[in-house]
Amino acid sequence: MIETKQITKRYQNKTVLNAIDLEVPEKQITAFIGANGAGKSTLLGIVSRLLKKEGGEVLIDDMDINEWKSKALSKKLAILKQNNQMTARLTVEDLVSFGRFPYSQGRLTKDDHEKVDEALAYMGLEPLRKNYLDALSGGQQQRAYIAMIIAQDTDYVLLDEPLNNLDMKNAVQMMKTLRRLVDDFGKTIILVLHDINFASCYADYMVGLKNGEIVAQGSTEEIMTSDKLKDIYDMHLDITEINQCKYCLYFK
Amino acid sequence: MRKWIFVIMTILLAILSVFVGVENVPLSDALHLTKEQVDILMISRFPRTVSIIIAGAGMSICGLIMQQLTRNRFVSPTTAGTLDAARLGVLVAIMVFPHATTITKMLIAFVFSVAGTFIFIQLLNRIKFKDTIFIPLVGLMFGSIISSITTFFAYKNNLVQNINAWLQGDFSAVLRGRYEMLYITIPLFLIAYIYANRFTVVGMGESFAVNLGLNYKVIVAIGLTLVALMTSSVILTVGTIPFLGLIVPNIISIYVGDNLRQTLPLTALFGASFVLACDILGRLIIFPYEISISLMVGVLGSGIFIILLLRREKYAA
Numbered sequence: 358m359i360e361t362k363q364i365t366k367r368y369q370n371k372t373v374l375n376a377i378d379l380e381v382p383e384k385q386i387t388a389f390i391g392a393n394g395a396g397k398s399t400l401l402g403i404v405s406r407l408l409k410k411e412g413g414e415v416l417i418d419d420m421d422i423n424e425w426k427s428k429a430l431s432k433k434l435a436i437l438k439q440n441n442q443m444t445a446r447l448t449v450e451d452l453v454s455f456g457r458f459p460y461s462q463g464r465l466t467k468d469d470h471e472k473v474d475e476a477l478a479y480m481g482l483e484p485l486r487k488n489y490l491d492a493l494s495g496g497q498q499q500r501a502y503i504a505m506i507i508a509q510d511t512d513y514v515l516l517d518e519p520l521n522n523l524d525m526k527n528a529v530q531m532m533k534t535l536r537r538l539v540d541d542f543g544k545t546i547i548l549v550l551h552d553i554n555f556a557s558c559y560a561d562y563m564v565g566l567k568n569g570e571i572v573a574q575g576s577t578e579e580i581m582t583s584d585k586l587k588d589i590y591d592m593h594l595d596i597t598e599i600n601q602c603k604y605c606l607y608f609k
Numbered sequence: 610m611r612k613w614i615f616v617i618m619t620i621l622l623a624i625l626s627v628f629v630g631v632e633n634v635p636l637s638d639a640l641h642l643t644k645e646q647v648d649i650l651m652i653s654r655f656p657r658t659v660s661i662i663i664a665g666a667g668m669s670i671c672g673l674i675m676q677q678l679t680r681n682r683f684v685s686p687t688t689a690g691t692l693d694a695a696r697l698g699v700l701v702a703i704m705v706f707p708h709a710t711t712i713t714k715m716l717i718a719f720v721f722s723v724a725g726t727f728i729f730i731q732l733l734n735r736i737k738f739k740d741t742i743f744i745p746l747v748g749l750m751f752g753s754i755i756s757s758i759t760t761f762f763a764y765k766n767n768l769v770q771n772i773n774a775w776l777q778g779d780f781s782a783v784l785r786g787r788y789e790m791l792y793i794t795i796p797l798f799l800i801a802y803i804y805a806n807r808f809t810v811v812g813m814g815e816s817f818a819v820n821l822g823l824n825y826k827v828i829v830a831i832g833l834t835l836v837a838l839m840t841s842s843v844i845l846t847v848g849t850i851p852f853l854g855l856i857v858p859n860i861i862s863i864y865v866g867d868n869l870r871q872t873l874p875l876t877a878l879f880g881a882s883f884v885l886a887c888d889i890l891g892r893l894i895i896f897p898y899e900i901s902i903s904l905m906v907g908v909l910g911s912g913i914f915i916i917l918l919l920r921r922e923k924y925a926a
Binding site: 405406407426427428429430431432435436437438445446447448451455456458459462463489509 | 677680806807809810812813814815816817819820821822823824862866867868870
């Protein structure tokens with residue numbers, strides 16, 4: 358289980374996270390939502406050890422994150438940041454193979470090769486396995502990164518704005534894949550999402566942040582109300598329901 | 610498959626290099642050499658060829674590692690101040706410890722090039738404007754500043770000529786007994802190869818590396834230390850070979866990609882054969898005189914560099 362206690366983060370004198378207490382539900386999709394600068398990505402960064410914190414603690418399976426060996430943690434928790442300045446020219450297969458790095462330090466065993474093949478197949482990337490990443494579309498690249506995370510085979514998967522730069526079709530496909538990872542493999546996924554409606558349709562649990570504090574959290578059902586969303590976003594939002602899914606209208 | 614083509618090319622060029630020179634040692638005599646011919650081969654031609662191979666491979670690997678670690682295709686010992694810092698180290702060694710052995714000089718040059726490279730990396734971290742071309746320009750400026758300090762003190766101490774010997778890469782002065790320090794580089798190649806996968810991962814960015822459980826800063830430090838060691842040993846035995854670390858890794862990257870496990874041996878082999886070819890040409894163009902290797906590689910290299918810059922929209926940007 359991932360748990361945070363009184364996490365505080367400051368940049369210079371500005372407090373960006375203030376006393377965050379959170380228990381992330383197991384085997385569900387949890388979405389961090391909120392306005393720009395609310396602290397969503399910072400919180401994800403701290404939970405995944407990419408960022409240092411000024412105070413509080415992060416517990417992963419009841420052990421403080423600072424006590425985890427980085428290598429051991431990389432078999433338990435995977436973090437994918439939005440990657441828009443990729444420079445290295447790797448093939449899809451190379452990239453996915455790096456997902457096995459925590460296990461084999463780059464010398465793939467037969468077992469590792471099987472995991473890589475499975476991940477490629479799961480994401481439908483077999484025909485592209487020898488292609489260079491920089492020759493792929495944004496959607497295909499994102500799929501390759503997810504395949505790497507699948508090969509990494511961790512219980513916890515943390516994704517920072519995985520839908521960035523994806524068109525509608527690719528975004529829906531991505532969310533469906535993540536949903537299947539939870540339903541079929543029992544992964545625990547945490548996402549930072551900008552689009553509240555994607556969160557509503559695919560997430561089980563929502564954490565709303567504003568000015569570095571959690572202002573609302575609960576099941577998707579509980580959070581998708583005009584009142585709660587007003588607390589998070591500071592604007593009036595109408596909620597409508599189509600096919601048992603709540604949508605929030607914010608365009609006018 | 611590709612690797613074997615490079616291996617064969619390097620071997621052929623190496624054989625050619627051994628048998629090309631002012632003193633005629635034809636290949637047909639290879640099986641019944643006179644004593645004089647054996648001496649020429651052992652004292653001059655063989656050391657020269659070996660040092661070309663090691664220096665060519667070494668400087669190319671240096672460039673490859675630096676480009677990977679800084680995630681910029683135009684960073685190399687030439688464009689990051691590493692070479693200039695090493696040269697300043699050599700000057701300091703000559704000024705402060707005039708009777709020092711080559712090993713001591715190398716260690717001092719090494720300390721300086723490590724320091725120079727790390728200062729450059731610090732500069733990189735502070736630069737907000739991360740344009741692909743801007744970063745090597747900063748490196749070139751930084752290198753020029755160090756270089757002008759070197760020249761100033763060299764001038765004051767009548768060491769300009771001495772220092773110029775390190776400025777101009779030259780294989781004609783490589784003789785038995787004066788190049789063996791280059792062999793230090795060979796174990797460094799092996800270490801670089803062992804770390805190849807980690808360098809590739811680090812080249813994907815800090816969060817990517819941390820996610821896979823790597824200690825980002827340690828890997829970067831190991832990489833830059835390797836680069837500084839190789840650069841100093843090459844500079845002290847052969848001199849500066851400009852652009853090599855820039856063009857060789859880029860050409861390999863265009864055709865083979867950036868997975869260092871695969872590209873590192875190819876880069877080494879291609880670097881070696883490129884310098885061998887340049888050196889053989891340099892020996893033949895104005896035969897019986899020689900054009901120095903830094904001039905040959907400089908002319909060819911800057912030409913290729915311009916071509917790379919022009920097509921960077923397609924590839925490096």
